[in-house]
Amino acid sequence: MPAEALEAEAAVRGNDITGIVLTVILIGLCWTAALVIKKKKLFSPHSVEVARKIVHIGVSNFAFFYLYIFETWYVPFSGLVVFACINLWIELNTGSRRSWGTVEYPLVIALLVLLVRFGIGSRIALVCALLGMGYGDGLAAIVGLYAGKVHMPGSTRKTVAGSLTVFTAVFLVCCTMSGLGLGFCLLTAALTMLAEAYTPWNLDNISVPVLIFVLTGVLF
Numbered sequence: 001m002p003a004e005a006l007e008a009e010a011a012v013r014g015n016d017i018t019g020i021v022l023t024v025i026l027i028g029l030c031w032t033a034a035l036v037i038k039k040k041k042l043f044s045p046h047s048v049e050v051a052r053k054i055v056h057i058g059v060s061n062f063a064f065f066y067l068y069i070f071e072t073w074y075v076p077f078s079g080l081v082v083f084a085c086i087n088l089w090i091e092l093n094t095g096s097r098r099s100w101g102t103v104e105y106p107l108v109i110a111l112l113v114l115l116v117r118f119g120i121g122s123r124i125a126l127v128c129a130l131l132g133m134g135y136g137d138g139l140a141a142i143v144g145l146y147a148g149k150v151h152m153p154g155s156t157r158k159t160v161a162g163s164l165t166v167f168t169a170v171f172l173v174c175c176t177m178s179g180l181g182l183g184f185c186l187l188t189a190a191l192t193m194l195a196e197a198y199t200p201w202n203l204d205n206i207s208v209p210v211l212i213f214v215l216t217g218v219l220f
Contacts, residue, residue, distance in 0.1 A: 019069040023062055023079060030058035046145045053138040056105070059083075060134020063127040066113075073117040080110035101205035105133065108206050112213050125217020128178050129209035136169035137196060137208060158197040167193040170212065178216045188215045 034051035037043060043050040062076075070076050087102040112126045140162035148159030171189035174180055180188070192212055199207040 015069055015071045016075045019065045020075065020079065022065050022069065026061060026065075027059060027083070030055045033058065049145060050142055052102070053141045056102070056141075057134050057138035060130050060138070063130035063134075066130070067123055067127050073113055077110050077113045077117075080106040080113065084110070101202065104203070104205040105209070108209055112209065115213075121213055121217035124178060125213045128173055128216045129213040131173045131177065132170040132192060132212045133205070133209040135173065136166040136192065137204065139169055140165040140196065152197045155197055163193050163197045166196045166208075174212075174216060180216060184215075188212065191215065 034055050037051040037054060038047050041047050066076050084103050084106040087106065091100065091102060109126070109130055112121065112129060115121050116123055116126055140158075143165045144159040144162035147161040150160045152158045152160055152163055167189045170192045171185055174185040174188050175182070178185070178188075192208055192215075195207045195211050196204045
């Protein structure tokens, strides 16, 4: 193998290793923050839910490692599957209220990584899906806990304050990352807000990232 090819392969391995290390550090910091919140009962009486959403929001920043550091598709794909399995184990063995969203979220992102690998959508669209879901859904839940006195029409779970938070977060992500025009960003944010509010059976952890991915990377 030519020396240039060997150097390029070594660089790819080095970048992937860097991505893995940074991802582990990120997850560790998020879980540490969540444990501190629960142990110290910060944000009481909503400590447990806030801790969950801090992990949800924080881990979504993996998107930047995927976009700027990882060179291969299979390393982040494998990491997402492993993270989903760890979350599944946690949900099955700890706590009284199970939240399958922590399993669904990384698995659907892993599926989107595969789609990008085979030429469907784009890396930028996947980043928008990750950040839009992470910040939109995570912040919406926290805002809803403290300011969610009015529910969305026809919904007993989603609040107007939370839904507006989803809209704002997705709009900012799309404007910042996607390169779409203002009108497309507004439409994506509005449709995502409705999907987050009205997706049945608590499957918004699947519907929201898929919708953002399709809108920013396939349709628009």
